[in-house]
Amino acid sequence: MNETANRARAVVDLAAVRANVRALRDRAPGAELMAVVKSDGYGHGAVPCARAAREAGASWLGTALPEEALALRAAGDTGRLMCWLWTPGGPWQRVVEQDIDVSVSGLWALREVTAAARAAGRTARVQLKIDTGLGRNGCPPADWPELTAAARAAEAAGALRVTGVWSHFACADEPGHPSITAQLDVFRQALRTAESAGLRPEVRHIANTPATLTLPEAHFDLVRTGIGIYGISPSPEVGTSGDFGLRPAMTLEAALASVKRVPGGHGVSYGHRYLTPGETTLALVPLGYADGIPRHASGTGPVLVAGKWRTVAGRIAMDQFVVDLGGDSAEVGDLAVLFGPGDRGEPTAEDWGRAAGTIGYEIVTRIGTRVPRVYVDSERDGGVFGVHGAEEAHETHAAHAAHEENGTAAGTAAETESAANSTTDLAVNSATSTAISTAPTNAPTTAPTNASDTATAGTADGDTALTGGTA
Ligand SMILES: Cc1ncc(COP(=O)(O)O)c(C=O)c1O
Secondary structure (H helix, E strand, O other): OOHHHOOEEEEEEHHHHHHHHHHHHHHOOOOEEEEEOHHHHHOOOHHHHHHHHHHOOOOEEEEOOHHHHHHHHHOOOOOEEEEOOOOOOOOHHHHHHOOOEEEEOOHHHHHHHHHHHHHHOOOEEEEEEEOOOOOOOOEOHHHHHHHHHHHHHHHHOOOEEEEEEEOOOOOOOOOOOHHHHHHHHHHHHHHHHHHHOOOOOOEEEOEOHHHHHHOHHHOOOEEEEOHHHHOOOOOOOOOOOHHHOOOOOEEEEEEOOEEEEEOOOOEEOHHHOEEOOOOEEEEEEOOOHHHOOOHHHOOOOEEEEOOEEEEEEOOOOOOOEEEEEEOOOOOOOOEEEEEOOOOOOOOOHHHHHHHHOOOHHHHHHOOOOOOOEEEEOOOOOOOOOOOOOOOOOOOOHHHHHHHHHOOOOHHHHOOOOOEOOOEOOOOOOHHHHHHHHOOOOOOOOOOOOOHHHHHHHHOOOOHHHHOOOOO
16 A cells, blocks of 8 residues: 555545546536536545546536636646636636636626736636526626626627526425426526627536436536536435446545454543443544544444444544444454445445435545545556455445344444444345455446455555545
């Protein structure tokens, strides 16, 4: 294992990103696709994920902050690129000089971009945003006629070109929510008003990942997909990632830092919220809330260790947490897999979202900078993608879910002061033990045939595998 990634790493499979972009494009065949890579590519690394998305046909990239867009240009991206979250005095001129589309939601922003374009001696590319009901950024419908008329005047004066009209959904992840059709109605009306003002935008767009997956009438000219390109479902109501042929790109794993026998009644971690139910083996996972592991998942977060799903025993601390292995054994250095695609028996980021009372988006995005991102390509490296220490038979994701429904999962031990066994002790499922050595189901890859080969190669021992890492 590379020294930098020795403690823990977030392994990002760029082939999964490419496959996800292709799957999302298939859902919106009449539209272009913008890969949203804000917040460092939802924690996956903006630059490598942007490159992968471009390769798979993303004709646009999108970021929230202008600085994020400028960083993509500095990394060599030359394609269509848009950023949308501005405050007065932002780096308008640099962004205009770099041919980045900017979002404008009000007259103050129109004034600033017009001045920047004049100073740069360039024509700014401006996308006007209408608030169709989200209540966040965007021009209120009442002010839209004035904004579109002012933008048209600036366009006629040569300062800018209105390249897009766009908006954002509030509840697209709740299919059937009445706000969805209401927002589409307002959007269509806003497009008519823009047209009447003389604007001829190249792209009209409103669809995020859930709308891309479930609402063809919202695709217009462009879909702006974020979470889907990282292979995570926007919400259980929309469906699972597998329902849409999406594959989670990130696997978060760490090497056990301590394994020791302790007697029954031993308190675990701050506050002693977990007491060992009997003599047992405790394993220490060297990741904590400083690394983005939510403290809210104390007593509930799922982890694959020594071939089984365990639950975090007691509190998650800043740098570490403990799992109770019960009667099982492990060695210092064995891998704990917090989340991954889920098809090798490990939990997913969505499982962590549920355990922590949040969403998969937050879980992956908040993985901290102390955790190196290690890039693999399960397509091009012959399926390199190792889940170490899990070669033995293990509980499947589905089996765990069934177990949980029966109320016997370790999650019920959450934050309890009583002795509880944090192991989900299911029967060994030999049918699934081979899953570790097979290729990801939807990654177009040459399947590795030997689990240990895969594991060895997948550790990204070479420095090259770390290029682009955000650590
Ligand atoms: C304006 C905007 N568009 C698109 C997206 C992508 O949304 P999703 O990740 O649900 O695809 C986001 C993300 O929050 C966003 O803020």
